[in-house]
Amino acid sequence: MAQIRIASKISHLSYAIRDIVAAAEKVQKKGKKIYWLNIGDPNRFDFRPPQHVLDAIGGALKGGKYTGYAPSQGEPLLREEIAKKEGVGVESTFVTNGLSEGIDFIFAALLEAGDNILMPRPAYPLYVTKSKVLGCVENYYECGPEWVPDVGDMRRKVNGKTRAIVVINPNNPTGALYPQKVLQEIGNLAAEHDIPVIADEIYDRLVFEGKCANMRDVVGKDVKLISGNGMSKNYFYPGARVGYLALHGQGMEPLEEALVKLTNARLSVNWEMQFGLLAAMQGSMDYLGQGVEKLKKRGALLHKMLNEAPGISCTKPQAAFYAFPKVELGGRWKDDFAFVHGLLEETGVLCVPGSAFGAKKEEGYVRLVFLPQEEELQEALMLMQKYVSNGGKCKSLKLP
Ligand SMILES: Cc1ncc(COP(=O)(O)O)c(C=O)c1O
Incomplete structure (x- = not known):
């Protein structure tokens, strides 16, 4: 019997940050320590x-009160808190299964095949992958x-x-933090062309x-501004899978309506976990x-040690x-893949090729x-320094 047929758009789905783990597990099986x-x-x-975040989730679970579907746009108390923080009306807030789902929804609402989203190069890969799955054209702005x-x-x-x-x-x-002046210039450009800005501020x-x-x-x-944030990074709780979107600016009602439909269609976000984000936002x-x-x-240690190695340069995060x-x-x-795989095999140090973030393979970013x-x-x-200094060899490396 023939194999099941898979839609061609799936070929665009890749997530190198996780894909590379399979290679690391093979190396680990050979007895090598992996540096993740x-x-x-x-x-x-x-x-x-x-x-206090764990306690709030535990409390919500214990009461047995939140075992049903939550309201699709999010727990009302949490939406109120998000609205307060973001300075928008409650109706302009949407709780999502991580910001990842928020990005999915925004792309689904805004993009037709052949469109493009301007993304930074390098960028978090989800943006590139999701836009490609929707048949969009890649369009990057460079970062200086x-x-x-x-x-x-x-x-x-x-x-x-x-x-x-x-x-x-x-x-x-990149670990970069943008000056306010640059954000203002981006805002001016967006206003001039009336193009929405998606501000991913999950590390703010x-x-x-x-x-x-x-x-x-x-x-x-x-x-027209779409802000995205969530529980994963600032509150060190990525497993909670709670994020949110907030819509700012004029003329956003059609997007609000689209997000109501998209969130209704996927029913809800885990209710108990939403009380975790509420406690996180209200708590100390x-x-x-x-x-x-x-x-x-x-970050400072990494910056110092990488710049000490001949052949590596790194801006300070x-x-x-x-x-x-x-x-x-x-x-x-x-290319960067050869470097990353060589480094893994020789030293057990696992990092991700820069091309997974939109950099060019030959540029050698990781x-x-x-x-x-x-x-x-x-x-x-230290292992990485020696690997580079030895031109890709350090099997016999002994750490002090
Ligand atoms: C820039 C950026 N945006 C969004 C996400 C996804 O966040 P979440 O865990 O809320 O889905 C990540 C995760 O690493 C990220 O780095």
């Missing part, structure tokens, strides 16, 4: 959600020094089929110095200070838990996560 610098899950390391968006390039890339501009601040995969509290400027505080009502953020301090130290260094491939490695504790991180970075 590939995935941004703080719970794999020494970061935990605050206790310190990985800050080049608004001039953005301006050049806007065309008649551009349906939104994605701004990820703080940024995954994980900032090492100063504060993250939220797009909603920077742009006026003349900008004291726990965060320690977490951010750890991240800042680890300002926020979140990612860095995006460049490796001089110099004929030793064909994404690293600096969530592991200092000792582990230092060991991984």
Whole structure:
């Protein structure tokens, strides 16, 4: 019998951050220790959600009151809290199964085949993948020094089929934090062309110095703005799968109606978990200070050690838990994939090729996560330094 037929759009679905795990598991089976610098899950390391969040979820479960479908657009108390924080009406807020589902909904509502979304290069891969699945054309704006968006390039890339501009601040995969002035310029461009901005601000509290400027505080009502946030990163609870969208600006009613339909069609988000996000948003953020301090130290360590290695350069991460260094491939490695797989086989250090985020393969970028504790991180970075210095060889490497 023939094999079941799969729609061609599935061929566009890939998620290198997880896909690469299969390769790592093979190496692990051979007895090698793996340094998991590939995935941004703080719970794999020494970061935990605050206790009051766990208590709120536990309390909601114990009462047995929330075992039915939740309201499709979200628990009303949570929507109220989101509305207050975002400065919009409750009807402009939507609770989703992680921000990932929010991105899905926005793309479903805005995009026809042949359209494009302006995305940063490099960008979190979900945006690229989802737009390709919908038959959209790739359209990237470049990011300049310190990985800050080049608004001039953005301006050049806007065309008649551009349906939104994605701004990820703080940024995954680069760890960049954007200056307010740049956000204002993006807002001006969006207003001029009347193109919505999707502001992905899921890391906005994980900032090492100063504060993250939220797009909603920077742009006026003349900008159609979709803000996205959630429980996964700021509250160290990605497994909760709760995120949200908030719509700002004028002329957003059709999107509001589309989101009502899309959320109705998928019924609801886990009700108990929504009480977790409510408690997170209402509760103390004291726990965060320690977490951010750890991240800042680890980011600085990574920055120092990578720049010490000949043939690697890396901008200093300002926020979140990612860095995006460049490796001089110099004929030793064909591309970023060859580098990443070689590094994994030789040292057990697992990172993600930059091309998974839209960088060009030959440029030699990789994404690293600096969530592991200092000792582990230092060991991984030492291995990486030696691997690069030895031109891709370090089987006999002994750590001090
Ligand atoms: C920039 C960015 N946006 C969205 C997401 C998805 O978030 P969630 O866990 O809320 O689906 C991630 C996850 O890593 C991310 O890095």
